Amino acid sequence: MSTKRAKLEQREKRIIAAARTVFLKHGFNKAKMSQIADAAALAEGTLYLYYKNKNAIVKAVVVDHWRQITDEAQDALSKTKDSFAQLQALADYHLTMMVKHWRVIELGYVLYYSRSDDAGENAGVDFKRTYAALFDRIIERGQDKGHFTNELSLPFLRDLFYGTLEYAARTLVLHNKPEDIDTNVAQLMAVLRPHLSENVPTDTGDDKAVLKRLERAVRKLERLH
Secondary structure (H helix, E strand, C coil): CCHHHHHHHHHHHHHHHHHHHHHHHHCCCCCCHHHHHHHCCCCHHHHHHHCCCHHHHHHHHHHHHHHHHHHHHHHHHCCCCCHHHHHHHHHHHHHHHHHHCHHHHHHHHHHHHCCCHHHCCCHHHHCCHHHHHHHHHHHHHHHHHCCECCCCCHHHHHHHHHHHHHHHHHHHHHCCCHHHHHHHHHHHHHHHHHHHECCCCCCCCCHHHHHHHHHHHHHHHHHCC
């Protein structure tokens, strides 16, 4: 890598770190480009050479966050080869991460609801697609090994998994109860395990009936908060 390119990348990292600090302190709406430039020790005009507005910078901050946590989650999953243990490890990592970094997660909603071209057509989902695919890999490998049933819809399971954990994170942050992370993860696994296991028969062979039971279980989880 050339010295010039290395310097540019270091400056971009400095801008992203500064922007993250400013956004967390002031919020997206109140944060100013001048504040980000000051925090990055740059002239405001120089900042605009890298990012033309706040939407472009917040996208860089959010993308950087999801890239980092994807690497961290992969490390957490590498500690075990057991399918159920990996699924629980991902659930534990994901909920812990969301509670710890909830305000950064909220910045992602700025992209999701933004209509600015600077955010990109699919900016609200593309930046975490690689992370979300970690769940798919666990399920697909578990199915290949015969640990998980092939009967349930992968998109439905993914939505159930991440949606339940996101709802739980919001509730834990709202009520300031990070100590309940383990309880929430255990409850989610208790819901998933009997319906994922290849060796545990369901009460009926009707897929729709299984999905309805899962949906009822999620609603029970939500009422616990």
